[in-house]
Amino acid sequence: MATKLTWYGHATLGLETGGYCLLVDPFFSGNPAAAITATQAAADYILITHGHGDHVGDTVAIAKRTGAIAISNFEIANWLEKQGVEVHAQHLGGGFKHPFGYLKLTLALHGSALPDGTYGGNPAGFLLTTNDGKKIYLAGDTGLFGDMKLIGEEGLDLAVIPIGDNFTMGPDDALRAVKFLQPKHVIPIHFNTFGLISQDAEAWSKQVHAATGTQVHILKPGESYTLA
Ligand code: NI
Ligand code: MN
Numbered sequence: 410m411a412t413k414l415t416w417y418g419h420a421t422l423g424l425e426t427g428g429y430c431l432l433v434d435p436f437f438s439g440n441p442a443a444a445i446t447a448t449q450a451a452a453d454y455i456l457i458t459h460g461h462g463d464h465v466g467d468t469v470a471i472a473k474r475t476g477a478i479a480i481s482n483f484e485i486a487n488w489l490e491k492q493g494v495e496v497h498a499q500h501l502g503g504g505f506k507h508p509f510g511y512l513k514l515t516l517a518l519h520g521s522a523l524p525d526g527t528y529g530g531n532p533a534g535f536l537l538t539t540n541d542g543k544k545i546y547l548a549g550d551t552g553l554f555g556d557m558k559l560i561g562e563e564g565l566d567l568a569v570i571p572i573g574d575n576f577t578m579g580p581d582d583a584l585r586a587v588k589f590l591q592p593k594h595v596i597p598i599h600f601n602t603f604g605l606i607s608q609d610a611e612a613w614s615k616q617v618h619a620a621t622g623t624q625v626h627i628l629k630p631g632e633s634y635t636l637a
Pocket of ligand 1: 459461464519520
């Protein structure tokens with residue numbers, strides 16, 4: 410049972426695992442890098458790392474169209490529920506066994522205000538243990554933090570981390586993050602959406618390969634990587 414990850418541009422990901430379709434940070438409308446439109450996106454569950462507009466994105470419209478359950482921190486889940494979305498609230502450090510796997514919310518160093526100014530709680534990352542035991546860490550928007558070492562101790566098969574700089578880790582700190590996390594595979598995201606976060610992912614990949622045992626997979630928006 411493989412898990413297929415598709416990068417739709419910016420921080421938007423699709424994960425197909427165990428027959429379930431997960432959509433992460435579904436930012437399609439207004440996303441210059443988006444590979445598909447919000448109306449084309451499939452989802453059984455929508456995972457939202459934090460409240461910023463480029464992450465909450467099209468959650469409400471997609472959830473209402475697909476009937477997907479939104480999973481996020483308590484504050485964001487409440488905000489979505491008030492708009493008619495079915496939700497499952499969790500919080501930092503807390504895990505839950507969903508039908509698609511065990512999902513834990515991890516720390517992230519960032520902000521989380523919602524688009525209308527509502528308090529969005531603390532930002533998060535996700536640590537997913539798939540039903541076949543694969544560990545996938547989605548860092549969300551974050552700066553480098555030392556407790557990534559603790560996340561790495563879980564034994565990661567795949568990490569998806571930002572490298573765009575300015576709003577999140579840049580390439581140098583993302584390399585240090587790979588050293589802390591020690592994943593078997595890493596995919597860089599949250600770069601090249603717009604000029605402020607343009608990065609040379611190929612150059613970063615060479616640095617990671619020279620300094621660590623981690624395999625880098627650079628996707629273009631719309632491309633997939635399958636974790637077997
Ligand atoms: Ni953000
Ligand atoms: Mn962002």
